[in-house]
């Protein structure tokens with residue numbers, strides 16, 4: 001059983017009539033209401049669902065603290081019994097309306113957004129039930145990609161002392177984020193390799209950017225200067241960290257490392273690791289900008305500042321002789337501490 005008291009709140013939601021079983025985890029509301037997406041997928045057990053909600057909520061606390069956003073960390077999961085009901089179907093709307101009623105009961109402590117399995121239409125259904133919900137209309141992928149690319153450039157500057165020209169960038173995952181990262185890198189003269197389990201998607205993006213196709217299964221340990229994980233979680237582990245050949249790892253995938261200690265293994269090998277929770281904050285910055293009415297110019301400036309933040313954290317890590325993850329966690333802890341005073 002996970003530690004139910006690891007964060008501020010764990011709320012289980014059950015509505016037999018519509019078949020809803022969901023978990024809302026609110027990790028920390030020091031900086032504001034807990035904001036985090038709704039993940040909807042099957043789970044092997046109730047404990048696994050609770051553990052995932054809590055782990056993702058903790059990551060949101062860090063992401064918001066480091067991006068200087070006025071939100072706490074939270075996340076929720078809906079436990080699917082099988083394939084998800086079709087978008088717009090009565091079954092789906094009924095389930096999300098019931099879920100929205102549970103969210104409304106938190107009285108704004110939890111604000112949901114889109115995550116794996118949920119769509120902007122689902123957020124409309126949640127709003128229809130009287131709850132606040134973000135991400136109702138814009139795909140955050142391109143904004144996340146702009147932030148990831150700013151983070152990558154900062155990582156390359158720090159580790160290689162160069163710009164992107166001629167740098168070999170291996171992008172794992174040619175989806176909403178990865179395809180744009182590949183485009184930006186190629187535009188700046190990088191040699192791009194694209195690896196995706198969907199071979200035709202990899203080929204299309206590689207052709208578009210004048211790059212080549214790589215092997216999705218060995219991407220994490222293949223020869224390159226920059227490895228950009230933009231697909232699945234936990235691609236670098238204690239078992240394969242010794243074989244990583246990139247000089248810089250900078251991508252969008254949440255939980256790129258399977259444990260924070262893996263960052264130490266990379267550091268000892270001289271590999272610069274850009275923490276995912278700093279690099280991939282572009283989506284939440286876009287959501288917040290939409291809420292408070294930032295201009296496109298203001299948003300672009302904030303996305304570019306992700307790079308400045310990465311540069312500062314990497315320097316702090318070097319100065320203190322710790323990993324980038326340790327330095328980033330300390331920064332987040334300082335921001336939370338200041339807010340509590």
Ligand SMILES: NC(=O)c1ccc[n+]([C@@H]2O[C@H](COP(=O)([O-])OP(=O)(O)OC[C@H]3O[C@@H](n4cnc5c(N)ncnc54)[C@H](O)[C@@H]3O)[C@@H](O)[C@H]2O)c1
Nearest residue numbers: 140141144173175176177196197216230231252253254283
């Ligand atoms: N979209 C966002 O705004 C956002 C924000 C923060 C974090 N992220 C994270 O970034 C990653 C990418 O997000 P996205 O929106 O581009 O997703 P996506 O679903 O659009 O694209 C993912 C791509 O990865 C490919 N893929 C899946 N498994 C793979 C594997 N084992 N090896 C290689 N390729 C594989 C898929 O075929 C797909 O093309 C995810 O981990 C996501 O959680 C995304």
